[in-house]
Amino acid sequence: MKGKTLGLIHTSVALVPVFQGLCDRFLPGINIFNIIDDSLIKSVIEFDSLNMLTARRVIAHIGSAADAGADHILVTCNAIGSAVEIAATFTNVPVLRVDRPMADIAIKTGNRIGVVATLKIRSFFRFCEQIALNKYQHRIA
Numbered sequence: 083m084k085g086k087t088l089g090l091i092h093t094s095v096a097l098v099p100v101f102q103g104l105c106d107r108f109l110p111g112i113n114i115f116n117i118i119d120d121s122l123i124k125s126v127i128e129f130d131s132l133n134m135l136t137a138r139r140v141i142a143h144i145g146s147a148a149d150a151g152a153d154h155i156l157v158t159c160n161a162i163g164s165a166v167e168i169a170a171t172f173t174n175v176p177v178l179r180v181d182r183p184m185a186d187i188a189i190k191t192g193n194r195i196g197v198v199a200t201l202k203i204r205s206f207f208r209f210c211e212q213i214a215l216n217k218y219q220h221r222i223a
Contacts, residue, residue: 087113089152089175091143093123093159101158115150117143126161140165141172148175156180 088109090101095118105114122143125136132140140162147155152175157166160181170177188195 085113086153087151089147089155090116091157092118097158137165141169144169148173
């Protein structure tokens with residue numbers, strides 16, 4: 083029986099050894115492959131946002147990972163997260179943005195949420211605002 087396969091999509095080659103080490107430690111026996119496209123983050127930085135062309139390319143990479151046999155897909159850059167959420171609706175393979183689990187835990191456990199980011203990207207700050215709104219709605223419910 084074939085083992086499970088995780089497709090990792092990165093915006094920097096420097097992330098490959100980091101995530102390989104994490105996968106080796108926490109996901110032993112899982113097959114891993116990487117798709118790397120540093121032009122995605124360069125575009126986000128240049129335009130200070132995730133534009134439509136770059137979002138389409140993210141969606142295409144996620145489709146390629148599914149076509150390559152990924153049972154699960156993890157996108158390791160939060161700056162392209164909004165495209166990841168859109169792409170997840172176009173595939174039968176579970177797709178996760180790297181910051182989603184952290185955000186979900188912050189909503190459930192924290193009273194105040196702080197964010198440290200390497201880039202000041204508008205789409206990421208909208209994600210943080212959405213998290214804060216979700217936190218507020220959880221208190222009302």
